[in-house]
Amino acid sequence: MMHDNAISLxxxxxxxxxxxxxxxxxxxxxxxxxxxxKVYVANDGESALLLYEENFPDILMVDICMPNKDGLEVISHIRKKNSKIPIIVLSAHRDGAHLWRAVEQKISKYLTKPFNKTEIMEALSICALELVDGILHVKLNENVDYDISQKSLISNGDKMPLSSQESRLLEYFISCRGQILSFEAIEDRLWGYESPGKEAIKALVKALRKKTGKEVIKNHYGIGYYLA
Incomplete structure (x- = not known):
C-alpha cells in the first residue's frame, strides 16, 4: 500500500x-x-515549545486542548519560524470552529478523537510525502528517479523494479541523504539480529548500483556508503 511505502521514509x-x-x-x-x-514527548504547550527549540523535529503532532498554551498557540508560534514543517492536529472537538482555526495554520491532517492506529499511519504517510516535496518520485540524479509507490526506478521512461531488500536499502539512503551509513547501520536496519556480514551488504549495494548507476551511491572506503 502507498501508506506503507511512504511511512518507511x-x-x-x-x-x-x-x-x-x-x-x-x-x-x-x-x-x-x-x-x-526519535519521539520527543510533551505534556503541555510550554514544554512542547521548549522541546521544539531544543531539537527541531521533522514533524509535529499536537493536541489542541492542553494546559500552559493550547495546541493552536503552539502551532502558531512554530509556524512563524517554520512554514513548512508537517503538522498533525489532534482534537476531541468535531465543531467547525476548531477545524477552521487549525486549517488556517496550514496543517497536514486533523484527527478527531478517538482515532486508531490506521488513522495515525495515514496521517504520518501524508507528512512523509510532504517531507519529500509531496511527490511519489524522488530524484536520484539527472537521469534516474525512484518511484516510492511502485518500488521501482525510472530511467529515460523505463521502469526497473527493485527487490524488497533493494528498495528498503534505497529508502534508507534517501532518508539519510548525504550521510555516510556504516556497514553496521545498514546491517541493523535491513537484517536486525540476523547478521549477514559485509559481503552480503556489498553484494546488495552492487546489485542496486547496477540499476541506479555507480554515481548515485558512493563508497566511503572501509566505513560504508552514502547517497550522493
Whole structure:
C-alpha cells in the first residue's frame, strides 16, 4: 500500500508529540516509536515549545486542548519560524470552529478523537510525502528517479523494479541523504539480529548500483556508503 511505502521514509526522522492525557499519550508514543528514529514527548504547550527549540523535529503532532498554551498557540508560534514543517492536529472537538482555526495554520491532517492506529499511519504517510516535496518520485540524479509507490526506478521512461531488500536499502539512503551509513547501520536496519556480514551488504549495494548507476551511491572506503 502507498501508506506503507511512504511511512518507511520516516525511519530516520524525528517527531514532537504533545498530549496532556497520559493514557492517550502512552498509547500513541508506542505507535510512533515504531516508525521514527526519535519521539520527543510533551505534556503541555510550554514544554512542547521548549522541546521544539531544543531539537527541531521533522514533524509535529499536537493536541489542541492542553494546559500552559493550547495546541493552536503552539502551532502558531512554530509556524512563524517554520512554514513548512508537517503538522498533525489532534482534537476531541468535531465543531467547525476548531477545524477552521487549525486549517488556517496550514496543517497536514486533523484527527478527531478517538482515532486508531490506521488513522495515525495515514496521517504520518501524508507528512512523509510532504517531507519529500509531496511527490511519489524522488530524484536520484539527472537521469534516474525512484518511484516510492511502485518500488521501482525510472530511467529515460523505463521502469526497473527493485527487490524488497533493494528498495528498503534505497529508502534508507534517501532518508539519510548525504550521510555516510556504516556497514553496521545498514546491517541493523535491513537484517536486525540476523547478521549477514559485509559481503552480503556489498553484494546488495552492487546489485542496486547496477540499476541506479555507480554515481548515485558512493563508497566511503572501509566505513560504508552514502547517497550522493
Amino acid at each position: 520516516l525511519e530516520n526522522r524525528t517527531i514532537l508529540y504533545a498530549e496532556d492525557e497520559a493514557g492517550i499519550r502512552e498509547n500513541v508514543v508506542q505507535i510512533l516509536e515504531i516508525f521514527f528514529k
